[in-house]
Amino acid sequence: xxxxxxxxxxxxxxxxxxxxxxxxxxxxxxxxxxxxxxxxxxxxxxxxxxxxxxxxxxxxxxxxxxxxxxxxxxxxxxxxxxxxxxxxxxxxxxxxxxxxxxxxxxxxxxxxxxxxxxxxxxxxxxxxxxxxxxxxxxxxxxxxxxxxxxxxxxxxxxxxxxxxxxxxxxxxxxxxxxxxxxxxxxxxxxxxxxxxxxxxxxxxxxxxxxxxxxxxxxxxxxxxxxxxxxxxxxxxxxxxxxxxxxxxxxxxxxxxxxxxxxxxxxxxxxxxxxxxxxxxxxxxxxxxxxxxxxxxxxxxxxxxxxxxxxxxxxxxxxxxxxxxxxxxxxxxxxxxxxxxxxxxxxxxxxxxxxxxxxxxxxxxxxxxxxxxxxxxxxxxxxxxxxxxxxxxxxxxxxxxxxxx
Amino acid sequence: xxxxxxxxxxxxxxxxxxxxxxxxxxxxxxxxxxxxxxxxxxxxxxxxxxxxxxxxxxxxxxxxxxxxxxxxxxxxxxxxxxxxxxxxxxxxxxxxxxxxxxxxxxxxxxxxxxxxxxxxxxxxxxxxxxxxxxxxxxxxxxxxxxxxxxxxxxxxxxxxxxxxxxxxxxxxxxxxxxxxxxxxxxxxxxxxxxxxxxxxxxxxxxxxxxxxxxxxxxxxxxxxxxxxxxxxxxxxxxxxxxxxxxxxxxxxxxxxxxxxxxxxxxxxxxxxxxxxxxxxxxxxxxxxxxxxxxxxxxxxxxxxxxxxxxxxxxxxxxxxxxxxxxxxxxxxxxxxxxxxxxxxxxxxxxxxxxxxxxxxxxxxxxxxxxxxxxxxxxxxxxxxxxxxxxxxxxxxxxxxxxxxxxxxxxxxxxxxxxxxxxxxxxxxxxxxxxxxxxxxxxxxxxxxxxxxxxxxxxxxxxxxxxxxxxxxxxxxxxxxxxxxxxxxxxxxxxxxxxxxxxxxxxxxxxxxxxxxxxxxxxxxxxxxxxxxxxxxxxxxxxxxxxxxxxxxxx
Numbered sequence: 001x002x003x004x005x006x007x008x009x010x011x012x013x014x015x016x017x018x019x020x021x022x023x024x025x026x027x028x029x030x031x032x033x034x035x036x037x038x039x040x041x042x043x044x045x046x047x048x049x050x051x052x053x054x055x056x057x058x059x060x061x062x063x064x065x066x067x068x069x070x071x072x073x074x075x076x077x078x079x080x081x082x083x084x085x086x087x088x089x090x091x092x093x094x095x096x097x098x099x100x101x102x103x104x105x106x107x108x109x110x111x112x113x114x115x116x117x118x119x120x121x122x123x124x125x126x127x128x129x130x131x132x133x134x135x136x137x138x139x140x141x142x143x144x145x146x147x148x149x150x151x152x153x154x155x156x157x158x159x160x161x162x163x164x165x166x167x168x169x170x171x172x173x174x175x176x177x178x179x180x181x182x183x184x185x186x187x188x189x190x191x192x193x194x195x196x197x198x199x200x201x202x203x204x205x206x207x208x209x210x211x212x213x214x215x216x217x218x219x220x221x222x223x224x225x226x227x228x229x230x231x232x233x234x235x236x237x238x239x240x241x242x243x244x245x246x247x248x249x250x251x252x253x254x255x256x257x258x259x260x261x262x263x264x265x266x267x268x269x270x271x272x273x274x275x276x277x278x279x280x281x282x283x284x285x286x287x288x289x290x291x292x293x294x295x296x297x298x299x300x301x302x303x304x305x306x307x308x309x310x311x312x313x314x315x316x317x318x319x320x321x322x323x324x325x326x327x328x329x330x331x332x333x334x335x336x337x338x339x340x341x342x343x344x345x346x347x348x349x350x351x352x353x354x355x356x357x358x359x360x361x362x363x364x365x366x367x368x369x370x371x372x373x374x375x376x377x378x379x380x381x382x383x384x385x386x387x388x389x390x391x392x393x394x395x396x397x398x399x400x401x402x403x404x
Numbered sequence: 405x406x407x408x409x410x411x412x413x414x415x416x417x418x419x420x421x422x423x424x425x426x427x428x429x430x431x432x433x434x435x436x437x438x439x440x441x442x443x444x445x446x447x448x449x450x451x452x453x454x455x456x457x458x459x460x461x462x463x464x465x466x467x468x469x470x471x472x473x474x475x476x477x478x479x480x481x482x483x484x485x486x487x488x489x490x491x492x493x494x495x496x497x498x499x500x501x502x503x504x505x506x507x508x509x510x511x512x513x514x515x516x517x518x519x520x521x522x523x524x525x526x527x528x529x530x531x532x533x534x535x536x537x538x539x540x541x542x543x544x545x546x547x548x549x550x551x552x553x554x555x556x557x558x559x560x561x562x563x564x565x566x567x568x569x570x571x572x573x574x575x576x577x578x579x580x581x582x583x584x585x586x587x588x589x590x591x592x593x594x595x596x597x598x599x600x601x602x603x604x605x606x607x608x609x610x611x612x613x614x615x616x617x618x619x620x621x622x623x624x625x626x627x628x629x630x631x632x633x634x635x636x637x638x639x640x641x642x643x644x645x646x647x648x649x650x651x652x653x654x655x656x657x658x659x660x661x662x663x664x665x666x667x668x669x670x671x672x673x674x675x676x677x678x679x680x681x682x683x684x685x686x687x688x689x690x691x692x693x694x695x696x697x698x699x700x701x702x703x704x705x706x707x708x709x710x711x712x713x714x715x716x717x718x719x720x721x722x723x724x725x726x727x728x729x730x731x732x733x734x735x736x737x738x739x740x741x742x743x744x745x746x747x748x749x750x751x752x753x754x755x756x757x758x759x760x761x762x763x764x765x766x767x768x769x770x771x772x773x774x775x776x777x778x779x780x781x782x783x784x785x786x787x788x789x790x791x792x793x794x795x796x797x798x799x800x801x802x803x804x805x806x807x808x809x810x811x812x813x814x815x816x817x818x819x820x821x822x823x824x825x826x827x828x829x830x831x832x833x834x835x836x837x838x839x840x841x842x843x844x845x846x847x848x849x850x851x852x853x854x855x856x857x858x859x860x861x862x863x864x865x866x867x868x869x870x871x872x873x874x875x876x877x878x879x880x881x882x883x884x885x886x887x888x889x890x891x892x893x894x895x896x897x898x899x900x901x902x903x904x905x906x907x908x909x910x911x912x913x914x915x916x917x918x919x920x921x922x923x924x925x926x927x928x929x930x931x932x933x934x935x936x937x938x939x940x941x942x943x944x945x946x947x948x949x950x951x952x953x954x955x956x957x958x
Contacts, residue, residue: 115927140927367531
């Protein structure tokens with residue numbers, strides 16, 4: 001959510017989050033200010049590590065530049081290097097991102113942004129998520145007062161129980177039990193009902209009693225500004241893109257009479273920035289290979305897991321500057337990792353280069369989940385560690401040198 | 405020192421119409437004819453060549469959130485025009501929604517040296533500058549969109565003093581590093597969020613009860629008072645709606661004599677005559693433009709083929725979605741600031757409406773007499789991709805060619821249009837006005853768009869080809885700030901461009917209520933919406949070119 005209201009204080013080692021309480025932000029700020037470059041687990045200098053990385057990567061026919069957990073300055077450098085190497089790019093959350101992109105590229109959608117939700121939303125339907133992966137979503141987008149006068153808000157959770165949703169003044173919460181992989185069916189029937197099709201024949205829809213479906217639909221039609229929220233990462237089943245398509249089609253249909261928007265939750269480990277930067281530079285939102293004739297986009301073929309499993313890539317450059325737990329997936333090919341200094345491996349990569357954390361240890365730019373707001377990142381705890389962009393520039397220099 | 409000798413110079417800002425002269429370039433600038441002792445390091449003989457300043461596109465959607473939505477939406481369009489990495493140029497894609505790199509290369513290859521993104525949402529400003537930072541070759545600038553943002557509408561509805569509005573407009577220009585102010589469907593983008601589907605110029609906004617006319621007036625006044633060179637840039641109400649010519653004329657009148665620029669006026673020149681209730685009002689609109697010297701305009705010419713329409717006008721783009729081709733579209737409500745709509749479109753020459761749109765645009769070009777007040781645009785990519793400019797120039801300069809195209813379009817539309825009766829053919833001098841001198845003057849770029857001593861050495865050299873399309877598609881030489889960047893229509897030297905932004909004076913006291921507003925209602929802090937001057941270069945521009953404004957007393 002890229003909260004920009006955090007207060008940090010300088011601690012003995014780096015900085016500490018003072019307020020508000022957010023487990024995700026606390027982890028981000030608890031970062032060591034020193035690290036050690038490693039080749040096969042043995043300490044080396046930064047320059048040695050970069051040289052070794054350059055040799056390893058330029059020897060590959062098609063390297064995967066993956067992870068991409070960094071900010072725009074890092075993404076720009078990663079795309080430059082991928083272009084130079086003839087590599088392919090994908091983000092560590094590519095599987096979730098492409099559930100959205102596939103739906104988007106098939107039919108488009110109608111969406112909204114966080115401040116619109118905060119000020120306008122009177123009915124929020126959470127589809128297959130309770131938003132608990134975004135600890136401050138309710139505090140920042142649902143609980144506060146609207147600038148358009150009194151709003152009586154309703155939240156409906158489609159999925160599990162709504163127990164995790166905080167109690168908020170003026171906000172009523174209810175839930176309907178639906179399996180996530182049957183949400184698409186539910187939305188399709190609701191859209192059919194909006195179009196005037198009778199569903200009298202069925203006693204229930206996707207396991208929800210027909211009367212409850214009708215009641216929900218009536219509420220949704222009565223909303224002044226409804227928001228349908230989903231989190232592609234939580235829709236983790238085959239063909240979930242079709243569920244998202246069904247959701248956005250329902251949103252479109254509701255707009256014939258009232259206002260509705262979708263809100264796809266996301267924005268983790270720089271995934272929004274990675275997709276945005278790749279889109280403006282190549283035309284495609286990642287899963288793109290730099291080939292002789294130009295960028296080639298294969299959303300179904302160029303996923304990290306598949307590329308590593310099939311051996312279609314023969315080297316991996318993994319970037320994860322925010323989260324030390326986001327280690328690279330198991331790979332049979334040689335690997336270079338640019339990670340947080342406190343990253344620990346089950347199996348040491350060929351080259352490990354510790355990097356500064358964007359927004360903590362180096363400045364830059366990062367997009368929020370809605371891609372509209374890009375914030376400037378500052379460096380409240382500058383460290384001697386290089387940023388991703390700096391390391392990639394050194395590697396690129398070595399690659400150019402080797403090619404000359 | 406570089407001498408460009410014997411070229412035929414078209415430099416309307418200095419009144420030079422096809423005279424053979426020498427140009428001298430030193431330190432990136434055009435310099436006066438030096439004495440006999442001057443050291444000429446390089447000389448190019450341009451005998452028989454046409455020489456103009458670098459072209460300036462003052463309305464082209466080159467970057468920003470909605471262009472990125474368009475790019476992401478259309479992989480099938482990119483696939484037909486892949487661009488490999490080559491000779492220091494980056495890989496990317498071309499055509500309707502080109503990648504940033506390709507946008508810069510292809511503009512330069514047509515002789516353009518500056519491009520202005522006309523619809524930057526202040527809340528999206530940093531993203532827009534990041535995108536524009538990756539557009540090489542040309543200088544850039546952006547217009548900040550206001551008029552449907554809630555802070556402004558609250559002020560207007562509460563009867564705030566014009567001076568406060570001026571301060572807010574000044575703050576917005578400053579904070580978003582913008583060159584001008586644009587209003588899109590005044591108040592209408594906000595009204596759509598309240599489920600209003602159309603808002604004519606004197607209709608009250610459903611929540612704020614203010615009218616688009618009031619929005620236009622307050623903003624036109626603010627831009628004028630702040631001393632911003634470019635007048636309020638207006639995308640009027642009712643875009644694309646048959647019969648909207650009345651609204652367009654009312655919008656011109658709403659300025660009450662203050663300078664105003666009506667953009668992509670082709671999309672706002674429609675009547676309701678005929679069996680299909682869709683007709684040309686180009687004559688009436690052109691007459692008004694000819695009469696009202698406070699009004700300037702760009703055309704937003706439609707040319708046939710696949711493209712994608714991108715607009716801040718979420719209300720009208722939602723209404724247009726049923727025409728989407730391919731059938732997919734995006735509409736977004738944005739951050740109590742604005743909105744956007746992206747609808748792919750295929751203009752077909754055999755389609756009555758599309759053919760008439762084409763004819764209406766050309767009629768406007770030909771009927772508006774003063775080329776200083778009508779600019780060459782396709783509203784890229786909304787009417788057509790910018791790469792079709794050479795074709796458009798030929799349509800304007802070559803009546804026989806134009807009429808041959810008129811023979812190919814939907815016959816009923818051709819019969820409805822008076823285009824065939826218009827004999828005007830643009831001259832090279834007029835083309836130089838509408839694509840160079842006039843946009844530079846309108847934007848207040850005193851050292852661009854002309855070839856006088858002291859001007860930046862943005863110079864384009866064309867072979868004088870009777871086929872004006874071929875001529876304007878491939879300049880023989882393009883110089884940017886004195887450096888040769890294009891030879892025979894191909895980039896030979898990759899350079900980075902600067903960012904133009906105005907720096908008006910305003911009372912920073914406006915930050916107090918604005919900060920309170922942000923803290924209370926928004927999900928981002930006011931301080932983080934603002935872009936510092938330093939960020940312009942970290943976003944990617946070579947430098948910031950600030951333009952001071954001579955404010956007028958409110």
